[in-house]
Amino acid sequence: MDQSIQVTRPSMPEFTEYIEEIKDLWDSRWLTNNGKKHRQLENKLAEYLGAPFVTLFANGHSALECAIEVFDLAGEVITTPFTFASTTHAIVRNGLEPVFCDINPDDYTIDTEKIEKLISDKTSAIIPVHVYGNICNVYEIERIAGKYNLKVIYDSAHAFGVTVNGVGVANFGDISMFSFHATKVFNTIEGGALTYRNENLAKKINALKNFGITGQDSVEYIGYNAKMNEFQAAMGICNLRHVQEQIQKRKAVVERYRERLNGIRGITIPTEPQKGITSNYAYFPVVFDGYKYSRDEVVYRLRQQNIYARKYFYPLTSSFQCYKGRFDDKTTPTAKYIAEKILVLPLYADLDLKDVDRICDIILK
Ligand SMILES: *Cc1c(COP(=O)(O)O)cnc(C)c1O
Numbered sequence: 001m002d003q004s005i006q007v008t009r010p011s012m013p014e015f016t017e018y019i020e021e022i023k024d025l026w027d028s029r030w031l032t033n034n035g036k037k038h039r040q041l042e043n044k045l046a047e048y049l050g051a052p053f054v055t056l057f058a059n060g061h062s063a064l065e066c067a068i069e070v071f072d073l074a075g076e077v078i079t080t081p082f083t084f085a086s087t088t089h090a091i092v093r094n095g096l097e098p099v100f101c102d103i104n105p106d107d108y109t110i111d112t113e114k115i116e117k118l119i120s121d122k123t124s125a126i127i128p129v130h131v132y133g134n135i136c137n138v139y140e141i142e143r144i145a146g147k148y149n150l151k152v153i154y155d156s157a158h159a160f161g162v163t164v165n166g167v168g169v170a171n172f173g174d175i176s177m178f179s180f181h182a183t184k185v186f187n188t189i190e191g192g193a194l195t196y197r198n199e200n201l202a203k204k205i206n207a208l209k210n211f212g213i214t215g216q217d218s219v220e221y222i223g224y225n226a227k228m229n230e231f232q233a234a235m236g237i238c239n240l241r242h243v244q245e246q247i248q249k250r251k252a253v254v255e256r257y258r259e260r261l262n263g264i265r266g267i268t269i270p271t272e273p274q275k276g277i278t279s280n281y282a283y284f285p286v287v288f289d290g291y292k293y294s295r296d297e298v299v300y301r302l303r304q305q306n307i308y309a310r311k312y313f314y315p316l317t318s319s320f321q322c323y324k325g326r327f328d329d330k331t332t333p334t335a336k337y338i339a340e341k342i343l344v345l346p347l348y349a350d351l352d353l354k355d356v357d358r359i360c361d362i363i364l365k
Contacts, residue, residue, distance in 0.1 A: 004306040005355055009348040010182040011246050013238035021234040030230065033210070037233035041188070044240055048161065049178070050168030051195035055205045056233070060157050060179025060192030062226035064090040066208050067153045067175040067194050068125070070201060075122035078150075080110050081318035081327070082335040083129045086179075087155045088317035091127060099123070100318050102332040106271055107134040108285070108342075111334070115144050125151040130159035130169065131313075132270070132344075133185075133282040138164060138172040145173075153177065157192075158282050160185045161247065165276040170195035180236060185250070185282050186243050188236035191228050249349035250281035256353050257284050257345060260360035266291030267363075284345045285312070287338065293363075295341050301362055309359075312344040 012018075025031060032038075038056060046054045057063035068077075068090055076097045079087060091098045099118050102111050110128040126145060128136045136154070145152045152173035160178055162169045170176045180191035194205055204221060207214045212223030239246075261269050268287040273279045288295040295311070302309050316339050318327035329336045345359060 004308065005346050005351070005359070006308050007310040007312075007344055007346050008183045009350060010187055011185075011239055011242070011349055013235075013242060017238050017241075018235065021238050022231060025230055025234070032227055032229040034227075035230045035233070037230045037237060038228055041228075041233040041236045041240070042193075044237065045193060046195075048240060048243075049170040049195060050163070051170035051176075052197050053195065053199060053202055054170075055194045055202065055209070056228040057192040057194070057209055058226045058228050058232070059190045060177055060181060061086045061090060062209070062224070063179075063192040063194050064153070064155060064177040065093060066205060066226065067177055068094045068096070068127075069208060070175070070204050071125070071151050073124040073151065075124050076120060077125045077127055078110075078115055078118050078123060079127040080129055080131075080335065081316035081329065081332055082108055082131065082313050082339060083155065083317060084157065084313065085317060085320065086157070087127060087129055088320075088323075092323075096124070097122075098318075098327075100327060100332050100335075103131075103335045103338065105334050105338065108132065108338060109134050109136040110141070112137045112140040112144065115141070116148075119144075119148050119150075123148065123150060125153060127153045127155060129155040129157075130162070132285055133158045133160075133162055133280050134270075134273070135159065135162060135164055135169060135277050138169075142172070156195075157181075157184065159280065160282070161243070161278075161280050163278045171197065174198070175201070180232075185247065185280050186236070186239055188228065188232040188239070191232050191236060246349040247280055250347060251279075252353065253347055253349075253351050253356055254279075254281045254284055256356045257347075257360065260357065261286065261363070264291075264364065281347070283312075284347045285342050286345055287341045288343065289341050295343050298343060298363055302359065305358075305362055307346060307359055307362070309346060310344045311342070314339045314342070 154176040156176040157179035180188040209226040212221030
């Protein structure tokens with residue numbers, strides 16, 4: 001058996017539970033295109049996320065591209081480079097220009113004090129990221145967006161189920177994107193969703209992910225194909241039954257990391273969520289700054305023991321090879337600094353606390 005510890009490990013239902021869930025697909029032969037499982041999962045997620053409208057997608061990235069496309073945005077979009085490739089790529093692939101704002105040094109979300117200086121007459125939207133499940137300053141972003149008449153699309157890929165003062169995080173901004181990729185807190189193998197409050201968006205969003213088809217004989221949009229299939233939806237239905245329990249198990253892992261790594265000079269562990277904000281315990285990022293080992297040394301020491309932590313997010317998206325010469329990472333010094341020093345430690349529901357201790361021992365030795 002493989003004894004390695006990866007940074008994450010997908011949650012799965014019992015084999016028999018999944019088999020039971022997909023059984024009727026052999027009778028219905030309805031495998032995709034808004035099937036029964038799909039509709040069921042959409043409803044259950046609307047309830048779980050406290051979101052008025054939910055549209056499922058084949059993956060989070062295609063959902064994000066759709067969210068941008070739906071508003072026919074033009075010009076510039078303010079975003080952060082301390083994120084997964086998806087956020088920046090979605091902006092660029094829609095023919096828009098990302099304008100990179102720096103991040104807060106403590107929660108790594110967009111520094112809202114720096115947003116207004118970046119707004120020009122070409123700015124059409126803000127696409128902030130709830131990094132590691134840390135929630136952006138949503139009220140301040142709402143204020144700025146209102147003042148300058150900008151759309152707000154949240155990359156909520158990390159923020160599944162988080163609530164702010166009792167309100168699901170899906171309720172902020174014009175649209176939020178969630179990812180249900182295998183590695184996320186909740187998964188549908190691959191998958192994603194958009195959530196939104198404006199019912200008028202539903203028609204175009206649902207059409208875009210299905211070739212722009214709006215009726216038997218009508219195609220109103222130049223759409224693409226990003227539909228979630230019934231097997232994915234069935235996995236989601238099963239995983240959603242257990243997600244609360246999975247989050248509780250993640251919490252135990254996070255608490256053990258906190259206990260072991262708290263108060264060590266040169267190691268910064270995540271701050272507790274602000275008052276009124278819940279946590280989904282999605283990630284445990286640690287910053288090594290002035291510690292006896294550098295971040296890269298810690299990566300190497302863990303790897304020697306077959307433990308795979310992840311330099312997440314490094315490099316900044318603005319430093320990707322594919323964007324060579326286009327952006328300057330010196331405009332976001334905090335993001336650049338953090339990206340050099342941060343490491344995401346292994347975290348998943350089934351991670352044994354003994355393994356957490358072993359990981360901490362290697363880091364601390
Ligand atoms: C996972 C992720 C995405 C993309 O989601 P997929 O479902 O993998 O397409 C986008 N943004 C962030 C921050 C992510 O972590």
